[in-house]
Amino acid sequence: MCRTGQDPDGEPDVDATDAVFTSLLEDSAEELYEQAPCGYLSTLMDGTIAKINATLLDWLGLSRAQVVGRMRFADLLTVGGKLYHETHFAPLLQMKGEASGIALDIKAAGKQRMPVLVTSKVKVSEDGEPLLIRTTVFDARDRRAYEAELLRGRQAAEEAQRQAEADRERLQAALAVLQQSLLPAALPTIPGLEAGSYYHTASPDLLGGDFYDLFPLDADRWAFFLGDVCGKGPQAAAITSLxxxxxxxxxLHDPDPVTVLTTLNTVLHERYSSGDPRYCTAIYGILTPGSDHVGVHLASGGHPSALLQRADGSAEYLPTPGGMLIGVLPHVQFTPAHTQLFPGDTLLLYTDGLTEARTGPTRDLYGEDALRTFTAAQPPAGPQALVTALTGLIAGFGDGLDDDTALLALGVPAPLPTPASET
Structure with missing residues (x-):
């Protein structure tokens, strides 16, 4: 007896071997079709199902006898899926002969909605006549879950961003209120005097470490001060407030300038001497209006000297040498100074953000000499005019101005010119 695949002489029977392989391939192709990891079906041109694989039947929970020749492809879809099939999928298939990756929902076993991706292609005859439609159905449940998770993640991120923006707006509003509490809302009106001010903060949170004020001591005297706290932001703002x-x-207790600055030094040193020392510079003074002038009595604690713009067009610094930083040492000495303001004179107080601004291609310090020259070049038109001119100068520094800057100008208005009598 010879074995299958051999002839009587013991040589391989080629025809028999080919027949075996062909049979195996046919069985494998049919098994692959039936048990494929995706659904397969073929429909007539009207959608009637002519052939369907076991995988898709398992998803549907139906038998082949219930489907083949009895149902159309659209009958497998949910209500929404049918609507999309009729309005989009079928017209696209008719026009182009194929449709790929269309997201639909089928009615799965147990009346469950099952998301799928559908790809269909029309088979045509040699004459180009459409014969049937071949469709592949992919399980999209994992993909739909993944997309839903992505959507939830995106929505959570968007909500977090909206919350962060809302928190930022609330913080900015709170910081704006805090900043307003650190500066006078408006300078008071003083009979016989004029005042002007300007404030620029370099901190991104709009909280600066510079401060100034002008307020009455009694019916005849007014107090003023301008200072600069070391640092920027909320920490500097806390010291500014204090x-x-x-x-x-x-x-209000004792207006003497040296006494007032000494009190401030004691408070800051006691509060910040342990672990995290904090300090500031400041000028504090008293204005005493007279019959034809205003007396100025001031003291400086480590602060740049005040600048006097005189009515004759000159500009000079009011020396306050030896003034020590406020809050560093328990016992300090401050330098007092006196001057008088006559009609047309202006006293300018400023913080070092102005004189330490960087200018030009080489980013040199602007400096006190340049400030004096600039002030002398301005017409002696009063405090507000000088502040306006300096505001324009500061704006021109651009990113060269990297520190908080405050200005406080006090002066006596020049008398109005007497009109010439008509002849």
Missing amino acids: ARHTLRAAA
Whole structure:
């Protein structure tokens, strides 16, 4: 007896071997079709199902006898899927002969909605006549879950961003209120005097470390101060608040400039001497209006000297040498100074953000000499005019101005010119 695949002489029977392989391939192709990881079906041109694989039947929970020749492809779809099939999928297939990756929902076993991706192609005859439609159905449940998770993640991120923006707006509003509490809302009107101010913060949170104020001591005298806290932002703002309220309280108790600055030094040193020292510079003074002038009595604690613009067009610094930083040492000495303001004179107080601004291609310091030259070049038109001119100068520094800057100008208005009598 010979074995299958051999002839009587013991040589391989080629025809028999080919027949075996062909049979195996046919069985494998049919098994692959039936048990494929995706659904397969073929429909007539009207959608009637002519052939369907076991995989898709398992998803549907139906038998072949219930489907083949009895149902159309659209009958497998949910209500929404049918609507999309009729309005989009079928017209696209008719026009182009194929449709790929269309997301639909089928009615799966147990009346469950099952998301799928459908790809269909029309088979045509040699004459180009459409014969049937071959369709592949992919399980999109994992993909739909993944997309839903992505959507939830995106929505969560968007919500977090909206919350962060809302928190940022609330913080900015709170910081704006805090900043307003650190500066006077408006300078008071003083009979016989004029005042002007300007404030620029370099901190991104709009909280600066510079401060100033002008307020009455009694019916005849007014107090003023301008200072600069070391640092920027909320920490500097906390010291600014403490310094401002301390100066006002000390001035009402004993307005002498040296005494007021000494009190501020004591408060800051006691509060910040352990672990995290903090300090500031400041000028504090008293204005005493007279019959034809205003007396100025001031003291400086480590602060740049005040600049006087005189009515004759000159500009000079009011020396306050030896003034020490406020809050560093327990015992300090401050330098007092006196001057008088006559009609047309202006006293300018400023913080070092102005003189330490960087200018030009080489980013040199602007400096006190340049400030004096600039001031002398301005017409002696009063405090507000000088502040306006300096505001324009500061704007021109651009990113060269990297520190907080405050200006406070006080002066006596020049008398109005007497009109010439008509002849």
